[in-house]
Amino acid sequence: MIFELLAGNLTHGLLLGGVYGVATMGLSLIFGVINVVNVGHGQFIMVGAFVTLILFTALGLSPVIAIPVALIIGMALGFLFFYTVMRKLIKAPELASLLATFAVGILLEELAKLIFGADFRGYYWDVGKIILPFTTIPMSKLYAFIGSIAIALFLYFWFSKTRSGTAVRSVIEDSEGARVCGVNVDWIYALSFAIGIGITVMSGVLLTMFIPVGINPYMGGAYTLKAFVIAVLGGLTSPYGAFFAGLIFGLVENGAYTLFALIPGVAPFSLTVSLAFWMLFFLLLVKPTGLLGKK
Amino acid sequence: MLKVENIESGYGSMQVLWGPSLEVKKGSITSLLGPNGAGKTTLLMTILGSIEPWGGKITYEDREVTHLPTHKKVDLGISLVPEGKHLFVDMSVHENLVMGAYRKEALKNIDDSLELVYSLFPVLKERDRQKAGTLSGGEQQMLTIARAIMTKPKMIMLDEPSQGLAPKLVAEVFETIQKLEAEFGLTILLVEQNVVASLNAASYVYILHEGRIKVEGNPEDIRGSADIREAYLGI
Numbered sequence: 001m002i003f004e005l006l007a008g009n010l011t012h013g014l015l016l017g018g019v020y021g022v023a024t025m026g027l028s029l030i031f032g033v034i035n036v037v038n039v040g041h042g043q044f045i046m047v048g049a050f051v052t053l054i055l056f057t058a059l060g061l062s063p064v065i066a067i068p069v070a071l072i073i074g075m076a077l078g079f080l081f082f083y084t085v086m087r088k089l090i091k092a093p094e095l096a097s098l099l100a101t102f103a104v105g106i107l108l109e110e111l112a113k114l115i116f117g118a119d120f121r122g123y124y125w126d127v128g129k130i131i132l133p134f135t136t137i138p139m140s141k142l143y144a145f146i147g148s149i150a151i152a153l154f155l156y157f158w159f160s161k162t163r164s165g166t167a168v169r170s171v172i173e174d175s176e177g178a179r180v181c182g183v184n185v186d187w188i189y190a191l192s193f194a195i196g197i198g199i200t201v202m203s204g205v206l207l208t209m210f211i212p213v214g215i216n217p218y219m220g221g222a223y224t225l226k227a228f229v230i231a232v233l234g235g236l237t238s239p240y241g242a243f244f245a246g247l248i249f250g251l252v253e254n255g256a257y258t259l260f261a262l263i264p265g266v267a268p269f270s271l272t273v274s275l276a277f278w279m280l281f282f283l284l285l286v287k288p289t290g291l292l293g294k295k
Numbered sequence: 296m297l298k299v300e301n302i303e304s305g306y307g308s309m310q311v312l313w314g315p316s317l318e319v320k321k322g323s324i325t326s327l328l329g330p331n332g333a334g335k336t337t338l339l340m341t342i343l344g345s346i347e348p349w350g351g352k353i354t355y356e357d358r359e360v361t362h363l364p365t366h367k368k369v370d371l372g373i374s375l376v377p378e379g380k381h382l383f384v385d386m387s388v389h390e391n392l393v394m395g396a397y398r399k400e401a402l403k404n405i406d407d408s409l410e411l412v413y414s415l416f417p418v419l420k421e422r423d424r425q426k427a428g429t430l431s432g433g434e435q436q437m438l439t440i441a442r443a444i445m446t447k448p449k450m451i452m453l454d455e456p457s458q459g460l461a462p463k464l465v466a467e468v469f470e471t472i473q474k475l476e477a478e479f480g481l482t483i484l485l486v487e488q489n490v491v492a493s494l495n496a497a498s499y500v501y502i503l504h505e506g507r508i509k510v511e512g513n514p515e516d517i518r519g520s521a522d523i524r525e526a527y528l529g530i
Contacts, residue, residue: 163397166390166393166394167397169383169386170383170386170394170397173383173384173385173386174381174382174383174384176345176377176381177377177380177381177382177383177394178394179343179345179365179366180343180345180365180369180374180375180376180377180381180442180443180446181369181394181395181397181398181442181446182365182366182369182370182397182398182401182446183366183394183397184364184365184366185365186364
């Protein structure tokens with residue numbers, strides 16, 4: 001019985017982990033290239049969730065279409081915030097960029113509240129389900145997982161095979177070295193920020209498959225925290241590490257939920273929420289460069 | 296080929312360069328000497344544009360390039376072997392060289408450039424699949440020079456290329472620099488701590504001190520003047 005439950009939750013955890021992974025790839029890319037911790041990260045996930053909701057409920061468009069739309073909107077927002085806010089802050093002290101991204105996050109939250117109100121919303125994308133011996137998986141979650149793998153592979157391909165992706169890697173490794181090779185480093189900063197935000201907004205689309213009634217202007221903060229933990233787990237500057245760390249985090253989170261539920265007198269959900277903190281705490285104590293990180 | 300006039304720049308509010316001027320003649324080796332902290336690295340970075348000049352003028356091949364962004368200067372054939380190498384240590388030797396040919400013009404000639412650098416530095420060919428971070432200090436310095444050659448430059452600025460190398464390797468680096476000038480017609484601006492070797496290699500010498508050019512002249516004259524050697528070069 002408990003094993004069935006655990007197997008079921010781990011399956012869902014793995015599927016959700018893919019979405020966590022993609023969400024964190026955006027954070028890692030931005031941190032890796034411009035050394036800015038995007039404290040407003042989760043709010044961009046929220047933007048993706050609302051994009052999906054609007055397309056589905058107002059225009060009747062499937063979330064599959066929302067994915068490219070989210071990428072375009074995300075990249076547009078990324079370029080907008082880069083050239084208006086971030087560009088001057090790359091060389092500024094860290095506190096300045098932390099405050100700026102925090103402010104951007106609040107701005108997005110309040111704009112969303114102004115437009116959509118503070119209610120929890122959701123939609124139901126009925127594309128069938130798969131019945132396994134130990135659990136039932138809605139096809140929408142499976143699609144989200146496949147989508148997350150596709151996005152991760154796409155990013156991997158861009159990174160390792162294309163000229164601009166290689167330039168991004170060179171800037172992550174040594175921006176001064178990239179500059180003497182003739183890489184337009186300032187453009188790579190802008191492009192990476194835009195793609196990082198684009199990926200993050202796309203992950204918001206995928207996330208909606210897991211939160212049937214959880215779309216809300218203030219939903220982002222929780223995901224910022226999770227993304228931080230996953231990013232540290234994955235070694236901070238490595239987008240691949242981030243994806244695999246996302247899978248691990250999804251498994252741990254959902255597995256732990258099942259186990260916490262066995263402890264009498266404990267509210268398993270609240271304990272699971274605090275799990276991210278505990279993981280971050282122990283990780284920084286034991287291996288500050290991240291489980292999958294180098295050095 | 297390159298003319299720097301009264302250039303001023305620095306970091307934040309700290310001024311480092313107080314209007315030095317210098318000229319690098321086509322097809323020659325020009326040496327820039329001076330003690331630590333004189334502003335030599337800052338001057339090279341300002342010429343390449345990774346530090347924005349505050350004032351003054353930079354002319355390259357009769358064209359004003361004072362505020363041209365770095366990647367455009369690389370297009371024009373200006374290349375820098377930076378101090379501290381700035382290699383991509385997680386990439387292979389081959390990938391580092393390919394990064395050198397990042398600009399479109401350089402990319403067109405990538406096969407010829409690769410052949411050239413592998414003939415100059417055969418050891419890099421042996422290690423071309425190895426990560427740059429696993430090379431020895433001397434090999435890394437060769438790779439840094441090779442990466443600069445991959446940009447298809449007309450002028451190479453080298454910032455302390457022999458720093459931290461064993462005497463035998465220092466001699467090799469200087470041999471390579473002289474070869475680049477003599478056999479490939481490249482123009483060289485050389486910043487070095489190794490005064491003796493620089494005076495031997497260069498055809499004209501500038502001495503930078505506290506952000507200003509204090510002395511300039513032929514290497515023979517500088518070698519001949521006990522005052523200059525004592526005041527600025529410590530030899």
